[in-house]
Amino acid sequence: MNKINHTTKSISRHAHLESLFRGIYMIRKNVLALIGIGLFLSLLLMCIFAPWLAPYPEDAGDTIHLSQSFNPPSLLHICGTDQMGRDIFSRIMFGGRNTLLAGLIIPLIGASIGCTLGLIAGYIGRKTGSIIMRITDIFLSIPSLIIALLVIGIFGPSLKNIIIALSINWWPWYARLLHGQVISLREETFVEASKLLGAKSTRIMFSEILPNAIPPIIVKITLDMGYAILSAAALGFLGLGILPPIPEWGLMISQGRLYLPRIWWITTMPGIFIFLAVFSINLIGDGLRDLFDVEVM
Amino acid sequence: MRFRDYLLKRLLLFIPTLFGVVVLIFLLVHILPGDPARLALGPDAPMSQIISLRHSLGLDKPIHIQFIIFLDNFIHGKMGLSLLTNRDVYQDVTQFYPASLELAIVAMSIAIIIGIPLGIVSGIKQNKLVDHLSRVVSLFGVSIPRFWLAIMLVLAFSFYMRILPISGRIGSGISPPTHITGLYLMDSLITLNMTAFVSSLKHIILPAISLSVSPLAQIVRLLRAGIIEHKRAPHVMMMKSNGMPENLINRKYLFKLSFIPVLSIIGLLFASVIAMSFVVETVFSWPGIGRYGANAVLYADFNAIVGVTILVGITFIIVNFIVDMFYGYFDPRVRYE
Amino acid sequence: MTFPILSVKNLSVSFNTFEGEAKIIDYINLNVGEKETVGLVGETGCGKSVTLKAILGILPIPPGKVTNGQILFRGKNLLTLPTKELCKLHGREISLIPQDPLVSLNPVFTVKDQFLDLVMRQGEEHISRINYYKEKLNKKKTQGALKKIIAMLRKVQIPDPEKVLDYYPYQLSGGMAQRILIAISLIGSPRILLADEPTTALDVTVQKQIITLLKKITEDSNLSMLYITHNLGVTRKIAQRVYIMYAGQIVEMGEVDKIFDEPLHPYTSGLINSLPKLTREKFDGIDGTIPNYVHTPKGCRFYPRCSFAKDLCKSQKPSMIEVKKNHFVACRLFHKGSK
Numbered sequence: 001m002n003k004i005n006h007t008t009k010s011i012s013r014h015a016h017l018e019s020l021f022r023g024i025y026m027i028r029k030n031v032l033a034l035i036g037i038g039l040f041l042s043l044l045l046m047c048i049f050a051p052w053l054a055p056y057p058e059d060a061g062d063t064i065h066l067s068q069s070f071n072p073p074s075l076l077h078i079c080g081t082d083q084m085g086r087d088i089f090s091r092i093m094f095g096g097r098n099t100l101l102a103g104l105i106i107p108l109i110g111a112s113i114g115c116t117l118g119l120i121a122g123y124i125g126r127k128t129g130s131i132i133m134r135i136t137d138i139f140l141s142i143p144s145l146i147i148a149l150l151v152i153g154i155f156g157p158s159l160k161n162i163i164i165a166l167s168i169n170w171w172p173w174y175a176r177l178l179h180g181q182v183i184s185l186r187e188e189t190f191v192e193a194s195k196l197l198g199a200k201s202t203r204i205m206f207s208e209i210l211p212n213a214i215p216p217i218i219v220k221i222t223l224d225m226g227y228a229i230l231s232a233a234a235l236g237f238l239g240l241g242i243l244p245p246i247p248e249w250g251l252m253i254s255q256g257r258l259y260l261p262r263i264w265w266i267t268t269m270p271g272i273f274i275f276l277a278v279f280s281i282n283l284i285g286d287g288l289r290d291l292f293d294v295e296v297m
Numbered sequence: 298m299r300f301r302d303y304l305l306k307r308l309l310l311f312i313p314t315l316f317g318v319v320v321l322i323f324l325l326v327h328i329l330p331g332d333p334a335r336l337a338l339g340p341d342a343p344m345s346q347i348i349s350l351r352h353s354l355g356l357d358k359p360i361h362i363q364f365i366i367f368l369d370n371f372i373h374g375k376m377g378l379s380l381l382t383n384r385d386v387y388q389d390v391t392q393f394y395p396a397s398l399e400l401a402i403v404a405m406s407i408a409i410i411i412g413i414p415l416g417i418v419s420g421i422k423q424n425k426l427v428d429h430l431s432r433v434v435s436l437f438g439v440s441i442p443r444f445w446l447a448i449m450l451v452l453a454f455s456f457y458m459r460i461l462p463i464s465g466r467i468g469s470g471i472s473p474p475t476h477i478t479g480l481y482l483m484d485s486l487i488t489l490n491m492t493a494f495v496s497s498l499k500h501i502i503l504p505a506i507s508l509s510v511s512p513l514a515q516i517v518r519l520l521r522a523g524i525i526e527h528k529r530a531p532h533v534m535m536m537k538s539n540g541m542p543e544n545l546i547n548r549k550y551l552f553k554l555s556f557i558p559v560l561s562i563i564g565l566l567f568a569s570v571i572a573m574s575f576v577v578e579t580v581f582s583w584p585g586i587g588r589y590g591a592n593a594v595l596y597a598d599f600n601a602i603v604g605v606t607i608l609v610g611i612t613f614i615i616v617n618f619i620v621d622m623f624y625g626y627f628d629p630r631v632r633y634e
Numbered sequence: 635m636t637f638p639i640l641s642v643k644n645l646s647v648s649f650n651t652f653e654g655e656a657k658i659i660d661y662i663n664l665n666v667g668e669k670e671t672v673g674l675v676g677e678t679g680c681g682k683s684v685t686l687k688a689i690l691g692i693l694p695i696p697p698g699k700v701t702n703g704q705i706l707f708r709g710k711n712l713l714t715l716p717t718k719e720l721c722k723l724h725g726r727e728i729s730l731i732p733q734d735p736l737v738s739l740n741p742v743f744t745v746k747d748q749f750l751d752l753v754m755r756q757g758e759e760h761i762s763r764i765n766y767y768k769e770k771l772n773k774k775k776t777q778g779a780l781k782k783i784i785a786m787l788r789k790v791q792i793p794d795p796e797k798v799l800d801y802y803p804y805q806l807s808g809g810m811a812q813r814i815l816i817a818i819s820l821i822g823s824p825r826i827l828l829a830d831e832p833t834t835a836l837d838v839t840v841q842k843q844i845i846t847l848l849k850k851i852t853e854d855s856n857l858s859m860l861y862i863t864h865n866l867g868v869t870r871k872i873a874q875r876v877y878i879m880y881a882g883q884i885v886e887m888g889e890v891d892k893i894f895d896e897p898l899h900p901y902t903s904g905l906i907n908s909l910p911k912l913t914r915e916k917f918d919g920i921d922g923t924i925p926n927y928v929h930t931p932k933g934c935r936f937y938p939r940c941s942f943a944k945d946l947c948k949s950q951k952p953s954m955i956e957v958k959k960n961h962f963v964a965c966r967l968f969h970k971g972s973k
Contacts (some may be wrong), residue, residue, distance in 0.1 A: 138321050144572050146609050149594045150322075150602065230442050234576045237444050238591050253445055257580075260448070261456035268452075271445035279440035286436075424696075529694065531738045536748070538690045538732075538828075539818055540725025540756035545766070549751075550740050557742070628742055629802045 033287020039280035043273070047096030059086035060094035062245050070263050080265035082256070088269050095247030095270065099236070100277060102163055103229030107221045109167040114174025115217065119210065121175065122182025133179060139172040148235060157240045159248075162232055170224065177220065181213035215292035222285040226278040233274050249274050303625040311618050318610045322603070323364055371607075377600030381592060386604035389589060394608065395479025396466055397578065397585030401570050403482070403501055404508035408566065412516030413556075419517060420524025420555070421547055431517055438514030444576035447507035451580070454503060461499055464582035468496040504581045508573055512566040516559055523555030530554075557628050564617045571609055638665035638706075639858050640689070640728075640826055645703035647681075647688055649927075650696075656927035658684050659882045660935070661702065663954070664860075666826060671852055671859040673869035673890065675905070676879035679924045682862045683733075685879075686830050688713075689860075690730060691720055708825075721759040725752070729819040730828050731848075734835040735811035739803040745814060746780075746799035749821075753779045756822050786817045790847060809840035813847070820851065826858040833868070845872055866905050870894060875960075878902050881924050881935040884954070888961035898963040900940050934965070942967055 051057050055077075065085030073080040079088035121132035139147075144166075151165035185191065194203075235241045236250025249270040256266030370376060376386035419431040454461040467473055467481060474485035474493040482501065485494035527533065528551060536546050571587075578587035586605055593601035647659040658681045666672045676682050687693045689705055691712060705712040707728060712720065732738040740748055754769055754776070755761050769775060780799075787795035790813040803811065812832060819827055829848065833841040849872050852859050861873055869876045870890055878886040878899065886899040897903045904920040922939035931937050934947045944966060952964045 138317060144568065146572070146606050149575070149590065150606055152594060156597075226440065231572075233442055234444055234573065237576055238579065239595055250442075250444075253442075253448070257448065261452055264452060267445075267448055271442060271449070274442045274445065275440055278442070279436065282436055282440050531732055531734060532740045534687075534692055535730060535732045535738045535815065535818075536740075536752065537692055538724055538728075538730035539752055540721065540729075540822060541752050542721070542755055542758045542761045544760050545751065545755060550743065550748075553742050554740060630741060630804055 030287045030290070032283050033290075036280040036283025036287065039276060040284060043096065043277050043280065044100060047093055047100055050090070050093035050097060054087075054090035054093045056087040056090045057094075059090045060247055070259070073265055073269075079269040082252075082266045083259060083263075088252075088266060091247040091252065092249070092270055092273055095249050095252060096273065096277075098159055098242055098246070099229060099232055099249045099274070102159065102166070102232035103225050103277070103281075105163055106166045106170060106228040106232070107224035109163070110170025110224070111174045111217060111221050113167070114171035114176075115178045115210075117171070118175035118178030119182055122179040123186065129179075132175070136172045136175045136179075140176070144169040144231065148231070149240070152235065152240045157243060159242050162235050162241045166228060166231055166235075170228070173224075174217070174220070177216060178213055181216070185212055219285060219289045219292060222281060222288055226281040226285065229274065229278050229281070300626060304622060307618065307621050307625070311614070315611060315614055318614060319607055320364075322606050322610055323367060376604045379593070379601045379604075380598040381596055381601065386600045389601065390586065390604050390608055393584055393586050393589045396583060397571075397574055397587055398612075399480040399482060400501065400504055400508065400574060400578070400583060400585060401567065402480075403505040404570050405512065405563075405567060407505055407509040408512035408516055412513040413520060413559075415513075416517040416520025416559075417524060417547065417552060417555075420521040420528065421551075423521075423525055428521070431521070435514040435517045438510040439518075441510060443507050443511060443573045444580055446510060447504065447577050447580040450503045450507060461503055466497065466500050466584055467493065468500070471496045504577050504583055507577050507580075508570050511573070512570060515562065515566060519559045519562065520555055523558055524551055527551055527554050553627060557624070560620060560624050560627060564613075564620045567616045567620075568613055571613065638667050639708055640666040640860065641704075641706040642685070642689070643704045643706065645685070645688065645705065646701045647684055647693070647698060648701050649698050651928065654928045657701075657882070657930055658927050659688070660930070660951075662879070662882070662884045664877050664884065664887075666858050666860050668825075668858055669852075669856045670875065671849075671861055671873045673873035673876035674860060674862045674879060675864065675866050675869055675876055677864050677924070679881075680879050681882040682864075682879060683830060686730075686828055686860075686862060689828060690724070690728065718759045722757045725756045725819075725822040725824065727822075727825050728828065729822060729824040729826075731812075731816055731819050731830065731832045733830045733832065735808055735815050735832075736803060736806070736835070738815055739806075739811060741803050743802075744799065745801055745803070745806075746783075749783050749799070749814070749818060750776065750779055752818060753783060753821055782821065783817070786821050787814070789820075789851075790814070790817045791843075792817075808836045809843065812836060812840075812844055816844075816847065816851070820855075824857070826860065827852070829859055829861045831863050832861075834863070834865075848872060867909055878905070881930075882927070883935050883951075884964065885936065886961075886963045886965075887954070888958075892958070892961050896958075896961075898957060898961065898968060899936075899965050900942050900967075901936050 046053060050060070054060070063084070063086060065081075068081050068085035069083055071077055071081040071085075077087045077089065079092060082088055082091070117132055117136070121129040121136075123129075147169045148162070148165040151168065152161050155161045155164075232241065233248075233250035233253075236248045237254045239251070239254065242248040242251060252270040253267050256263070256268075256270075259266060376390070378384070379386050379389055382389055415431050419428045422428055451463060455463040462468065471492055473481060474490045474497075475488050477484045477487055481497040482494065485491070485497060533546060533551065536550065537543065574585065574587035575591045576587070577583070578585045579591050582588065586608065589601065590605035590609075592598070593605060642662060642664045644661045644663060645659055646657065646661050649656045649658055662685065664672070664674065674682055674685070684693070684698075688700060689712065693700070700713055703713075707723065710719075712723075715723075739745070755766075783799070784795040787798065792798055792810065792813050798806075798810065798814070806814070816832075827848075832848070833844050836844065845868065848859070848861075851857065859872075861869065863869060866876075866878075873890050875888065876890045876893055877884050878893070878901065880901050886893065886897070886902050888898075893902060894906065897906050901920070908920065920939055925931060925935055925938065931948060933949045933951050934940070934943075937943050937947050940947065947966050952966050954962045954964045955968055956962050957968045
């Protein structure tokens, strides 16, 4: 008995030290992810508070100051001015709202639809499940941007349509992911235990299986946000997204092309911000992946 | 299951899948609400024009009849007129397709040829300098918008350094090599047309690099992860302990095992190359399906949109089929279904 | 005992974890003589596999490191040998029989591929691509190697060797795979086999077959073997001497029958009492668990679980004393020659 007390005391002392070491260890291991979070939050806040933070908020719209057009980057205009004399940095801040919004929403919509379908397909199985997965497979066999182009081609370009189009493209991945997770978790004993206790199917699905399937989903949503931003920007570049004069990062790059190579800043600057946004998201996603120790595409 | 049987089984599935995709695209296009004719003519067009366009596009007939007409025409090489080029879409598509195919092949080749050795070395020498460098480079590669990268490369190499051309597929003064496959690089090599070869190479290199950066990064990351995961496996320990040379273990045994997950995403990577080619081709004025398709969408050229979508869908299925073949060859466990 | 073929002297191995340095192996000594089978017995987590990996030189070195000691194989210190020399030993002098046969073969290659590559290139540190393909094309050499392989597969009692060669690992049963691995370990004509719990992952009936096979092979070829296991009972069937290991320390060593008849160390007695017996007596376990390797007790590591513990045991590590002829123990309960 004495020995047990003795060990318990030393264990609790060690436990405090241990959690300290563990904390330091986790931070050291995930410095990159923390940088990613910091960077991304800065960009996000910068865009959300654009109306208050931007040096020249009126430039996000229709204004024209031709006398100031084509000024290279300087202290007055950090990223220079465009062909209409508008401050590019302010336009980037406002444009970010659109591009980042698209990037954040698309995977969330795709995940909601896909996860629900995958959950149902996996849990109920049999005919319904099969059918749902077949449809998913067929959607998967068509490359992403094609569907997006089709939808926009038919509905016309706008931010809303980009989001719809790309969400349609994204949901099959989540359906498949969740379907696989459910199949493997279905056989676990805690599910059987729930069934024996008389829990309804929906309850089992949403409160037992779903929480256990979440880690890969979170990692995937995070990484997909990066890809969604790139895709939205690409569509904007092609002129298939928001129409001018509203700023959007891809659109700004495309507009600046006319004035290359001498006027390089109109095209270069928005691209740098796209890169920073996606880069920071990828750092976060990688950190999350290491944390949860999952393998996700 | 022997490999031959696996091949046969996959081949049998291939044809219905192809058909299924064509049907799906057709359905998608026709079921989605929205009037292609109105879109093409603009919101101010008079009703009579819209009706007549709809009639000439065959949009006023019931859907199953439209599909049959569509299939019938397709087999006979007619896919409707393009509003922009005023030629049959089939002609447009067959003219532009080889250019995109060549670009995609070169881009994927760069990604694979550089990505695989880099991934292996990075995994084996984990946490050494080479590994850190390649991880940073991969992260960059995955985060850069490809169309923007394309523009930056053009700025650097074509405008400032003037060593590479700005656009096009081959130099303006040089005539393309004799058409055998439609792939300029291949054709000029076959016909030993060195001027055409060098010019084509110079033109293809920047767009190919822009497209290859993202797949390359993903290959490196996945391969590295695979090698790190497997290099402590019991079978590797067994081989080392019983005298197998370490570089043989790495290059042959570790590699094949780690490469299998990479194979499974090659189909996806190819898809992303196709998807991004729409923008990259626009930047370089590359005369391919991508640029054609992007324009078609921009100007609501209905037949062209359908044509491009179907062609891309078919390509994708063929690529997936080929990848499945390789997969079955590499991973015997898969054949054991 | 003749001059030992393998001699581990004062070996200490640590691992860096985020909690600190885990001193897993603490100054152990063990010897294996020629033509001798020696058992190393200990429960899971006591460091037996780490010892094995240290001998083979396959410890993962960034987290792990050898902090003290020598591992002498026929006089040469394996820890300081250059890689080229070390490679020559693997397979040809020292070889491994791994624990779980079904994961010890690469799943995407046939048995033939793996075995053949091993036989033809055994012992080389580095093989260049050109040489590899040149050798592959050398039909005569390949055929010769295959003959040797088939003969060895028959020796380990595999009924249809030619057919088995074309199998992939997932097509093999546990027993068959383990026989193949034994064949692999024998093909270089080594002098000592390191067997890492070779029957733990197998069914009981198959276990008996493999143990009998190993016994026969070591006796016929005059091989030495270091047989690692957590099952004390098995050592009785196959080993002449046995080392009992607890938490990275050797606590007892002696001839196997003597250990069973008169176990000295409290841990050994505990182990023997834990063996289920056919007489349906209740069997005990040993209270407690293995210690935390980062914060190890200074003295005897068995102290917290020992019913005979004295205060001195806590602070001073006991050294190995020869209590009877060839029967050593590291415990304060004993003095040289008596209790």
